Amino acid sequence: MSDIAASPPAAGEGRKTSLLRETDRVRKRNAAERRFELYGMAAVGIGLLALAFLLLSILGNGLSSFRQTFVDVPVALDPVAIEEAEASVVKTSRYRDIIEGAFVSALEARGLLEGIDPEEAAGIISEEAPAQFRDYVRANPEAVGRPGEFTFLVNGRIDGFFKGRVTFESAELDGNVTPAQLRLAERLAGAGLIDTRFNWAFFTAPDASGQRPEAAGLGVAILGSAYMMLVVLFLALPIGVAASIYLEEFAPRNRFTDIIEVNISNLAAVPSIVFGILGLAIFINFAGLPQSAPIVGGLVLTLMTLPTIIIATRSALKAVPPSIRDAALGVGASKLQSVFHHVLPLAAPGILTGTILGLAQALGETAPLLLIGMVAFVGEYPDAPPEGLFDPATALPVQVYNWTQKADPAFVERASGAIIVLLAFLVVMNAIAILLRRRFERRW
Amino acid sequence: MNDMRITERAVDLSETKISARNVQVFYGDTHAIKDVSVDIADKTVTAFIGPSGCGKSTFLRCINRMNDTIDTARVTGDILIDGEDIYDRRVDPVQLRAKVGMVFQKPNPFPKSIYDNVAYGPRIHGLARNKVELDEIVERSLRRGAIWDEVKDRLDAPGTGLSGGQQQRLCIARAVATEPEILLMDEPCSALDPIATAQVEELIDELRRNYSVVIVTHSMQQAARVSQKTAFFHLGHLVEYGETGQIFTTPRDPRTESYITGRIG
Amino acid sequence: MTDMQDQHIASAYDRDLEAIQALIMKMGGLVEDAITNAARALETRDDEMAEAVRRGDAAVDRLEEQINEEVARVIALRAPTARDLRVVLSVLKISSNLERIGDYAKNLAKRASVLTQMQPVGDSASTLRRMAQQVRAMLKDALDAYVQRDEALALDVRDRDVEVDQMYNNIFRAFITHMMEDPRNITACMHLHFIAKNTERMGDHVTSIADQVVYLTTGSMPDESRQKKDRTPFETHGAVR
Numbered sequence: 001m002s003d004i005a006a007s008p009p010a011a012g013e014g015r016k017t018s019l020l021r022e023t024d025r026v027r028k029r030n031a032a033e034r035r036f037e038l039y040g041m042a043a044v045g046i047g048l049l050a051l052a053f054l055l056l057s058i059l060g061n062g063l064s065s066f067r068q069t070f071v072d073v074p075v076a077l078d079p080v081a082i083e084e085a086e087a088s089v090v091k092t093s094r095y096r097d098i099i100e101g102a103f104v105s106a107l108e109a110r111g112l113l114e115g116i117d118p119e120e121a122a123g124i125i126s127e128e129a130p131a132q133f134r135d136y137v138r139a140n141p142e143a144v145g146r147p148g149e150f151t152f153l154v155n156g157r158i159d160g161f162f163k164g165r166v167t168f169e170s171a172e173l174d175g176n177v178t179p180a181q182l183r184l185a186e187r188l189a190g191a192g193l194i195d196t197r198f199n200w201a202f203f204t205a206p207d208a209s210g211q212r213p214e215a216a217g218l219g220v221a222i223l224g225s226a227y228m229m230l231v232v233l234f235l236a237l238p239i240g241v242a243a244s245i246y247l248e249e250f251a252p253r254n255r256f257t258d259i260i261e262v263n264i265s266n267l268a269a270v271p272s273i274v275f276g277i278l279g280l281a282i283f284i285n286f287a288g289l290p291q292s293a294p295i296v297g298g299l300v301l302t303l304m305t306l307p308t309i310i311i312a313t314r315s316a317l318k319a320v321p322p323s324i325r326d327a328a329l330g331v332g333a334s335k336l337q338s339v340f341h342h343v344l345p346l347a348a349p350g351i352l353t354g355t356i357l358g359l360a361q362a363l364g365e366t367a368p369l370l371l372i373g374m375v376a377f378v379g380e381y382p383d384a385p386p387e388g389l390f391d392p393a394t395a396l397p398v399q400v401y402n403w404t405q406k407a408d409p410a411f412v413e414r415a416s417g418a419i420i421v422l423l424a425f426l427v428v429m430n431a432i433a434i435l436l437r438r439r440f441e442r443r444w
Numbered sequence: 445m446n447d448m449r450i451t452e453r454a455v456d457l458s459e460t461k462i463s464a465r466n467v468q469v470f471y472g473d474t475h476a477i478k479d480v481s482v483d484i485a486d487k488t489v490t491a492f493i494g495p496s497g498c499g500k501s502t503f504l505r506c507i508n509r510m511n512d513t514i515d516t517a518r519v520t521g522d523i524l525i526d527g528e529d530i531y532d533r534r535v536d537p538v539q540l541r542a543k544v545g546m547v548f549q550k551p552n553p554f555p556k557s558i559y560d561n562v563a564y565g566p567r568i569h570g571l572a573r574n575k576v577e578l579d580e581i582v583e584r585s586l587r588r589g590a591i592w593d594e595v596k597d598r599l600d601a602p603g604t605g606l607s608g609g610q611q612q613r614l615c616i617a618r619a620v621a622t623e624p625e626i627l628l629m630d631e632p633c634s635a636l637d638p639i640a641t642a643q644v645e646e647l648i649d650e651l652r653r654n655y656s657v658v659i660v661t662h663s664m665q666q667a668a669r670v671s672q673k674t675a676f677f678h679l680g681h682l683v684e685y686g687e688t689g690q691i692f693t694t695p696r697d698p699r700t701e702s703y704i705t706g707r708i709g
Numbered sequence: 710m711t712d713m714q715d716q717h718i719a720s721a722y723d724r725d726l727e728a729i730q731a732l733i734m735k736m737g738g739l740v741e742d743a744i745t746n747a748a749r750a751l752e753t754r755d756d757e758m759a760e761a762v763r764r765g766d767a768a769v770d771r772l773e774e775q776i777n778e779e780v781a782r783v784i785a786l787r788a789p790t791a792r793d794l795r796v797v798l799s800v801l802k803i804s805s806n807l808e809r810i811g812d813y814a815k816n817l818a819k820r821a822s823v824l825t826q827m828q829p830v831g832d833s834a835s836t837l838r839r840m841a842q843q844v845r846a847m848l849k850d851a852l853d854a855y856v857q858r859d860e861a862l863a864l865d866v867r868d869r870d871v872e873v874d875q876m877y878n879n880i881f882r883a884f885i886t887h888m889m890e891d892p893r894n895i896t897a898c899m900h901l902h903f904i905a906k907n908t909e910r911m912g913d914h915v916t917s918i919a920d921q922v923v924y925l926t927t928g929s930m931p932d933e934s935r936q937k938k939d940r941t942p943f944e945t946h947g948a949v950r
Contacts, residue, residue, distance in 0.1 A: 252515050323552035327615070329513060331565035331622055332542035341564070342554055665788060692790045694928035704790045706717050 058423075062416025068199035068214065069159040071125060071188065075102040075133070076147045082137055095130035099152070112187050116180045124181050124188075126153035128208065128215035154194065156214040156410040158185045162196055165409055202417060206379045207399065213410035216403070218418055220378050224294050224393030225363060225425075227385060231298025232305055232362050237355050239302075240309030247310075248317040249339050268307035275304045276368030284372060291373035292392035294382065300372060301362040308361060312354020316347035349440035356433040360426050366397040374398050396422045461486035461626060461656040462507060467521035469502055469511065476502045478680040479521075484673070489648060489657040491671035491688065493664055495703065498677040500660045504628050507658065508544035509537040525626065542569050545619030549631040551611030553603030553618070558595050561603040561614055562586060565622035581621055588654075589617025590647045609640020613647060620651070627651060629659040633666060645670045664704050668692050676700045722787050729779045729800050730856075736772040736807050737852040739765065741845055743814035744911065748841035751821035751904065752834045759825075762818035769811035776804040795928065799921040803855065806914040806921075810848070813907040813914075817841070820900045827897045830887050833880065837904055840876045844911045847873070851918040855925070863922035866915065867931065873912035880905045 017023065022030070075098065085094035100122035107113040107121060129152040137144065153159075157177035160166035162185075171179045188194040205217025251257045279300035283289045289296050320343045328338035344351075369375065375398050382391035394402070396418060403415035462484040469477035477499045484490050492500035502511070509530060511517040523530050530540055542565070553561050562582045565571075572578035582599070586592040591613040595606070603614050612632055619627060629648070633641040648670045651657055661667050667674050668688060675685040676697070684691060684700040695701045717723050743762050750759035780801050783789060789797050824834075847866050854862035884898045884905075923931045 321552075323548060323550055324554065325513075326510070326546075326548055327552040327554060327618075328564075329510065330508070330541060330546035330548065331568075331618060332538050333564075333568055334538050335513075337568055341568075346555065664790070668790075693794060695791050701791050705793045706719060706722065707715070 058416050058419050061413060062420045064163045065202055065413045065417025066199055067196050069154045069162045069196045070151045071154050071194045073103045073150050073152055074106055075099060075150050077144045079145050082144055092130040095134050099129055099133055116184050120180060121184055124155050124158045124185055126155050126214050127212045128153050153214045159214050160410060161185060207377055210406060213408050216414055218421060220381055221394045221396045221399035223382060225395045227294035227389055228298040228301055229359055232301045232359060235302040236305045236309050240306050241313050244310050244313035245339060248314050264307050264310050272304055272365050273367040275300050276371030279368060279372050290390055292376050293390045294393050295389040296372050297369050297374050300368045305358040305362045308358035309355050313351045316350025320346045349437050353433045353437050356429050360429045364397055366401055369395055369398050458485040458487050463524040465522045470518045472516040476680055480682045482682055482685055486656045487652060488673060489652050489671040490673040491667035492660045492675050492677060493667045494677035499680040500677040501630055504630055504660050507628055508541050508546055512537050542622045543624055544626045545624035547615050547619050547629040547632045550635050551608055551615050553611050553614050555604050557600045558603045559599040562618050562621045569622055585617040585621035588620050589613045591617055609636050609643055612636060612644055627655045627657045631660055631662060725783050726796055732772060732776050733800055733803055736769060739769050740807050740811045741848055743811055744841050744845045747814045747817040748838040750818055752838045754825045756822050756825050759818040759821040763815050766811050766815040773804045773808040795925045799925045802921050803918050806918050810911045810914050813911050816907055817904050820904050824900055830894050830897050833901050836880055840908050843873055844908055847915045851915050854922045858926050860923055860926045863919040866919040870912045870916045873909055877905050877909040
């Protein structure tokens with residue numbers, strides 16, 4: 001002891017090392033650590049980059065769909081012309097004549113019609129306008145005979161012109177629009193007759209045919225998705241929770257329950273299109289439920305979501321400490337009481353989180369819906385539930401799929417817009433899940 | 445307290461409350477309790493001591509049939525409480541557990557208010573006809589749990605917000621709220637600091653006036669401090685059972701001696 | 710006790726207990742020597758030796774104090790139970806017995822010094838030395854019994870105390886005779902009687918040590934079955950009156 005203290009530090013070099021100097025081994029280890037950190041940061045960076053690219057491209061393509069170009073047209077509601085139109089076979093074409101006449105005379109009055117054929121000028125108004133006009137007349141018969149000011153959608157190409165999608169050069173090659181129309185639109189915009197505003201109809205209107213992309217909306221798809229989510233919520237949640245409680249709290253542990261357990265996990269991994277085939281075979285071909293109906297979509301998605309909910313619920317139940325069950329049993333509660341009074345309330349945030357995540361997954365699911373006919377064009381709103389569950393409807397992801405199939409670039413814009421809506425729903429649902437977990441998470 | 449115990453030792457006339465005869469417990473293939481016969485007196489604290497895995501907790505859990513909740517557990521032999529076989533077909537374990545309260549190793553209050561923690565048992569057993577009666581039961585139980593003065597102003601506060609010792613006394617109050625006759629305690633102080641332990645031990649000594657208390661403990665000193673009778677379990681056998689003072693001064697079995705003197709048992 | 714382990718899990722506990730018992734043995738050795746030397750001083754009328762015995766008692770007292778402290782430590786730190794508790798308790802009692810024996814030896818030496826100034830009274834000094842030798846032998850056996858946890862030897866020691874009592878009774882009668890023969894012997898006889906009485910008390914303390922050995926090995930004190938001594942000292946002697 002004493003001689004160690006007595007010897008100068010240099011003498012103990014063999015054994016003694018300074019803490020101020022890194023040894024080779026430490027240096028190597030630190031380098032490895034730094035390298036690993038870099039790998040991790042690179043991986044995260046790639047992920048973030050992909051996400052940013054996705055968001056940018058979708059937002060870049062889709063944000064414009066939330067705005068739409070409209071044209072103001074004064075139309076006198078001539079009772080004679082309207083009566084004639086109502087009497088004819090193809091009512092919309094007569095209504096169109098009324099609108100076009102009013103539009104052309106309004107342009108003439110303002111002297112904006114030079115250098116363009118009146119027929120061509122009228123072409124900038126959307127195909128949707130006559131239907132819109134007729135709906136107004138039918139809804140307000142007392143307005144007939146008075147002059148009125150209407151705001152109609154413009155043709156999709158003109159809309160595209162204002163959003164930068166259509167240029168004079170592209171119009172030269174396009175059969176659906178002429179440069180003269182674009183110049184007219186420019187003049188009208190200068191006169192304040194054409195402007196671009198927020199497009200509520202995108203959220204409320206039903207889908208529209210290929211000639212009228214400017215009128216297409218997500219109304220039916222949102223409604224259909226909502227109906228399906230209702231079905232999933234009311235079926236998958238109780239069934240899933242009941243199954244989990246039974247498996248976790250009551251079922252004996254034996255080979256049979258082991259098999260069930262493994263199969264539930266397997267079910268969660270089954271490709272969704274298989275569930276679509278199952279739905280087609282059982283619900284439509286065997287049970288005879290209508291095609292394209294939210295009820296069938298809901299049932300298929302229920303089957304798909306069940307394993308997710310069961311797995312989430314079981315892990316939530318497992319996370320409740322056994323001491324709570326012991327405590328309840330110890331004061332003489334029955335098994336059922338201990339589960340429903342103590343275990344389930346403690347597991348509820350976990351169960352709800354799992355359910356919401358399951359719903360979010362179901363909301364974005366496309367493949368099984370294609371198989372059960374929800375891909376059809378649906379121009380009519382379904383009724384209110386429960387009857388509405390059996391009416392044809394589409395769903396958000398299917399609508400996206402549909403619109404991306406169309407040739408008209410205006411539909412590509414709509415599809416991106418629909419994706420934004422879908423993502424917004426998913427974000428909101430996940431946020432609710434996180435909130436619930438934060439709010440109700442209890443420590444014990 | 446010490447002289448009290450000397451007098452009580454002299455008049456150890458309490459009658460038998462729990463009587464176990466040839467009890468065997470199996471967990472699957474494991475023979476956890478081997479032919480245990482023991483008479484546990486009323487109004488007495490009986491301590492079960494022994495090394496880990498000796499079966500003392502298992503045997504304790506037989507007395508209120510908590511082992512029923514384990515699928516693989518199998519119990520043979522008879523356990524009589526007041527002469528009635530609790531493993532009889534007609535006995536409902538839920539009813540039994542109201543009569544045989546249990547306090548666990550880790551304080552495990554429900555994540556509810558202090559009031560609801562205590563009121564839960566009486567509620568599910570229908571012991572109170574109205575709110576006033578329930579209030580009385582809660583107050584009485586909290587007083588018996590020696591925690592009333594500390595919590596009377598915050599009965600709505602969560603039970604999980606109390607300190608460890610308070611939580612354990614709350615759990616004891618919860619256990620006595622259902623008017624049991626027997627209190628089983630499974631290492632009730634192992635998660636507590638010495639002061640809280642002393643408070644709980646003092647409480648146990650008081651509970652002896654009304655209940656037959658059976659306590660499993662790892663701490664031999666605790667067994668020595670709180671119990672009148674001590675049973676030493678070893679490898680599933682009940683090695684020795686007797687008056688606590690005798691067990692700790694002149695144990696009859698060499699295994700007991702080895703264990704309590706800190707030689708490997 | 711075949712399947713009982715001898716070692717504590719905490720080996721420091723074993724070392725503590727061994728250390729205390731070593732102190733007891735050391736104390737016992739000192740006391741044995743004190744008895745022997747005091748008795749020899751008496752017989753050989755060796756004042757110096759008597760003085761040495763008187764001074765030596767301080768070491769015994771210090772040892773007793775040390776043992777008390779060590780025992781208190783072990784009780785506080787280890788909370789001994791069962792056999793360990795009996796070891797600790799018996800150590801405490803044996804040390805106090807040894808201390809008393811040491812005091813008696815010191816007293817014996819003191820009186821031996823006084824007696825050097827007086828006429829010897831018959832062969833009483835050598836009788837007393839034999840008695841002291843007997844007590845010393847008993848003490849040695851009692852301590853051996855303690856070390857070896859030998860219950861039989863301890864019981865034997867208890868039985869041999871009867872002989873010491875017997876010797877005392879004989880000496881008692883002899884002293885009365887001496888005093889009746891010649892009143893000038895009275896002072897010396899009084900001192901010698903106290904020596905005898907103290908030696909007999911030493912024997913009782915040795916018996917008490919043997920009792921502790923029995924308690925230590927069996928957990929209970931021996932039965933009080935030993936037939937109690939001769940009634941001689943308590944009889945009234947007509948001759949005196």
